[in-house]
Amino acid sequence: MQAVMEAIIYVAEEPVKAEQFQEVFPEESPEAIRRALAELLESFNARPGGMWIREVAGGYRMTTRPEHHEQIRAYLKTRPGAKLSMAALETLAVIAYKQPVTLAEILAIRGKKSSSSLQTLLERKLVCILGRKEVVGRPILYGTSREFLIHFGLNSLADLPTLEEFAQMAGDQL
Amino acid sequence: MQSGEDLNQDFRPETEAGGLTIRLDVFQGPLDLLLHLIKREEVDIWNIPIARITEQYLEYLEIMKELNINVAAEWLVMASTLIFIKSRMLLPREPAPENAEETEDDPRTELVYQLLEHQKFKNAAEMLFTREEVENAVWNRPPDEVLEDGGDVIAVTLFDLLRAFQEVVRRFESQRVMEVAQEEVTIEQKIEDIRKCFLVHDQLQFSSFFTAASSKRYIIVTFLALLELVRLREIWLFQQQVFEEIQVSRIKESA
Known part of the structure; x- marks a missing residue:
């Protein structure tokens, strides 16, 4: 077998x-x-x-x-493929840890507009639409896809380090 | 992480389609700039010298203006937040009630939390960056089609699709022949027709669906039928290369 x-x-x-x-x-x-x-x-x-x-x-x-x-x-005579920009990776990090999340919530965390990064992530199918949030305006909710797991070599979302670890790191850095 | 030693190094001019624009490569947003200033000055995040940091922040904004960078609204919002905090710091504080935590009324607190939160996600992004590096260093067996074609395929964006549609309509109009009144197909019929096509073929050119077009309505119905099938995940659209002919392919039922 x-x-x-x-x-x-x-x-x-x-x-x-x-x-x-x-x-x-x-x-x-x-x-x-x-x-x-x-x-x-x-x-x-x-x-x-x-x-x-x-x-x-x-x-x-x-x-x-x-x-x-x-x-x-x-x-193979190839060069490393097109990598994601830091802006796209940051947006992706927010989505990975805060999903399901709306564009407005991403903006609040990143302190800047993220729609073009989000567009890139959607095009590369790393992010998908999970539905709509039942609040005024019914904004779209985003989450990570299966392709996201494959792209970053993860077995499941549980493989990601916890946000607390990054918070601690941030505390040490600043 | 990159960190510019002097002001000029932090700005990297870059040409982009549609004219010369200068992009702030290092500081994607105002929070990044603030974090950079705080780290450079080696100050305690819980005790930011707000006057000094504000001054430096505004200097950067000035440089951005000189370089003709289109300063996005969020940069100005942050500038006004900093100035607001600075002015509040100048006001004499109300005597704090005993046992109250001092940070409670520190006008900087909210900004500090925002900065920490931002740094947290920057760290998470770094982690993803490292993982991506590693994944870029491994190969799995590529699907056979890619081996044959010797190239990656690109999923088609909405704009590619609209351009292709426009092209079909334009071609139709340029070689319009006499229109004869005939039975018009419905979207449902067209969907069935396309499904039948894919019983025989695995892949067809986008334009091949329109060669038999006898009216604009036929083109539109066909286009909508294709979109509906994409939505139903029966077919997908892709290109070998940007601007190349769009290919329509049947989605194989996966195991």
Whole structure:
């Protein structure tokens, strides 16, 4: 079963969820699948190879190891892709920690207009619309997407450090 | 984090489409500038020398004006807040009742909390920045289509779509032939037609849906039908490159 799982994780374009393995192995119990995945991760990642399997966005994904990035880039002849601006990252941080959040609430925290950053984040599908807030004007509520988790290599939002940690840091910095 | 040592280094002229504009690269907003000034002066956040900081803040605003930077409203709001706090600090304080906390009536308190809150999210943004760096250093197996095309695809924005629509209408009008009254399709029928197309094809050019256009109404109905299918997540629109022909692709039912 682990060999098949490894192969599926390799061919998948998106992180593969435990439930998807369940469809492949209908006769196995969810517990057995979880155990097999845990063992696969342990044995695969113990190998000092160029690849590793990580838990991303609630699924399993095989990627190259970051320490080889220079040589890989030299082979692919690519340069690092377009990164988000600091303004976009700040807006994204506010959304990630305060979601569901409205544009006005983002403005209050950042002390400046954030609509163009928000536009970028929506276009890159890192942020999505969660609904509308039931207050006057019914403003749109924003939250982070699954793509956000994948982009930042997070398994779930719970993987983010807590805001208190950043508050403490801020206290030390100032 | 970047921090400019002298005033001039903090400003980086940059050209952007639509003429020369100068962007404040380091200070995205007034709170960033204040944090920078406070750190540079190494003053205690709970005891900001408001007169000095206000003066320096206004100096920066002056430079921004000299550089013809369009000073956004929030910069002026902050300037007036600072001046207001400064003036309140000059007023003799009412004798505080015993046991009352001193910070309670410090006119600076609210600003301090705002600055701390802002710094907190700046730190969170730094964390995201680092994570993005790491993620940029790993590769997963790219989907096959991308390998074949040798390029990324770009999701189409509303503006691309409107431009494409305009183009279709323009082309139609330039080669208008005689209009013959005929049965007009409804959006529902058109949606069914498009669905049938995608039973056979995986991907079609946006313009191919309009080659048979016999009237402007047909174009509009087709356009709306495409939009409806996008909304229903049956198809999606993308480009290989900006300004290239928009492609319409069926969304494969995912497992």
